[in-house]
Amino acid sequence: MKSNKNYVLITGGTSGIGFELSKLFAKDGYNLILVARNENELKKVSDELQQQNDIDVVTISKDLFYPGNAFELYDEVKAKNYAVEILVNDAGQGLYGEFADTDIQKEIDIINLNITSLVVITKQFVKDMKKRGSGKILQLASVASKIPGPFQSVYHGTKAFVLSFTEAIRNELKDTGVTITALMPGATDTDFFNKADMQNAKIVQEGKLAPAADVAKDGYKALMAGDDKVVSGFMNKVQVAMSNISPDETVAKMVHKQQEPVNSDK
Numbered sequence: 001m002k003s004n005k006n007y008v009l010i011t012g013g014t015s016g017i018g019f020e021l022s023k024l025f026a027k028d029g030y031n032l033i034l035v036a037r038n039e040n041e042l043k044k045v046s047d048e049l050q051q052q053n054d055i056d057v058v059t060i061s062k063d064l065f066y067p068g069n070a071f072e073l074y075d076e077v078k079a080k081n082y083a084v085e086i087l088v089n090d091a092g093q094g095l096y097g098e099f100a101d102t103d104i105q106k107e108i109d110i111i112n113l114n115i116t117s118l119v120v121i122t123k124q125f126v127k128d129m130k131k132r133g134s135g136k137i138l139q140l141a142s143v144a145s146k147i148p149g150p151f152q153s154v155y156h157g158t159k160a161f162v163l164s165f166t167e168a169i170r171n172e173l174k175d176t177g178v179t180i181t182a183l184m185p186g187a188t189d190t191d192f193f194n195k196a197d198m199q200n201a202k203i204v205q206e207g208k209l210a211p212a213a214d215v216a217k218d219g220y221k222a223l224m225a226g227d228d229k230v231v232s233g234f235m236n237k238v239q240v241a242m243s244n245i246s247p248d249e250t251v252a253k254m255v256h257k258q259q260e261p262v263n264s265d266k
């Protein structure tokens with residue numbers, strides 16, 4: 001018999017932190033709706049999770065660089081009558097380089113994915129959750145939400161948006177039965193840096209990347225507890241605490257050092 005639990009919709013559930021979150025939900029018997037672009041990966045992950053767990057996994061291929069597809073996603077889920085009890089907005093990308101040199105089209109795609117589509121998806125599902133009086137949402141923010149990010153200026157800006165947006169809605173949703181939680185990882189060992197063209201950055205070459213499974217566990221626990229936010233990892237908690245009491249210019253200088261290319265002599 002398949003699980004009789006409602007569905008968890010996870011954007012970006014095929015790789016990295018999103019995949020590890022998918023595994024945690026699957027282990028606890030939740031049915032899943034996985035959203036990503038690559039159909040082969042969606043099929044592979046769906047087969048794997050269904051073989052290992054007694055659950056239903058639905059896959060929907062959407063490119064969320066296009067916010068119109070975020071509206072379509074909701075319409076397709078509604079048309080099939082899937083009850084989404086938990087929403088995880090995980091899909092997100094970055095782009096490495098000094099802002100004067102980076103490709104504006106790629107940056108617009110990133111703003112569309114990390115902000116616009118996330119807002120559209122949150123809007124649609126939160127309405128249903130509020131009406132029903134129950135639901136949980138996990139938003140992938142980042143330690144980047146709290147610190148300016150030389151070499152990733154647009155990405156850090158998008159994650160600052162995600163945290164601010166999440167904290168504001170959380171206040172509005174008080175006493176509705178719906179909770180919204182921000183997960184704030186530091187640098188994590190996933191395909192993110194490949195996609196962002198960031199393999200040459202000091203933080204990737206010399207830093208210690210957290211295992212995605214550990215980050216997912218922190219997010220899962222905070223989501224289930226209905227917490228406001230969680231910074232994953234001790235050193236990331238220290239960095240966020242330091243950034244709260246240091247001048248922004250000092251923090252930007254420090255992040256510049258962490259994120260500059262390995263061969264930089266600046």
Ligand SMILES: NC(=O)c1ccc[n+]([C@@H]2O[C@H](COP(=O)([O-])OP(=O)(O)OC[C@H]3O[C@@H](n4cnc5c(N)ncnc54)[C@H](OP(=O)(O)O)[C@@H]3O)[C@@H](O)[C@H]2O)c1
Nearest residue numbers: 012014015016017036037038064092142187188190191192
């Ligand atoms: N890794 C880190 O250091 C780190 C740190 C803090 C926060 N985060 C955040 O964590 C989240 C997950 O990142 P990750 O590190 O796990 O990266 P990842 O391994 O690259 O996974 C990204 C996931 O999002 C999907 N995705 C990417 N672009 C998409 C698009 N245009 N439309 C729909 N789906 C898309 C990918 O599938 P397809 O490619 O098939 O579409 C994949 O499933 C992101 O929001 C990221 O900003 C990451």
